[in-house]
């Protein structure tokens with residue numbers, strides 16, 4: 001299974017907020033999925049958050065992931081036609097089971 005918990009209360013305070021390109025809400029980086037265009041023009045789902053390149057962010061909401069695919073928002077961001085495959089990857093990266101959290 002994946003790492004579910006993050007350590008809280010550490011001294012490191014590097015708050016990096018990014019905007020979801022679908023719902024336009026601002027989230028902490030850890031709550032977003034990063035899609036990156038590398039210098040070679042490849043567009044990848046950046047799960048490590050460390051790939052160098054131009055990035056776009058989508059929050060981990062199943063609704064946003066679905067809307068993103070429907071609207072192909074990333075095509076505009078990266079000015080290229082992206083395959084549905086990539087959008088499907090984003091959808092599967094969003095885990096709806098973990099979303100239920102008040």
Ligand SMILES: [Zn+2]
Pocket residue numbers: 020021022023024025058059060061064
């Ligand atoms: Zn969103």
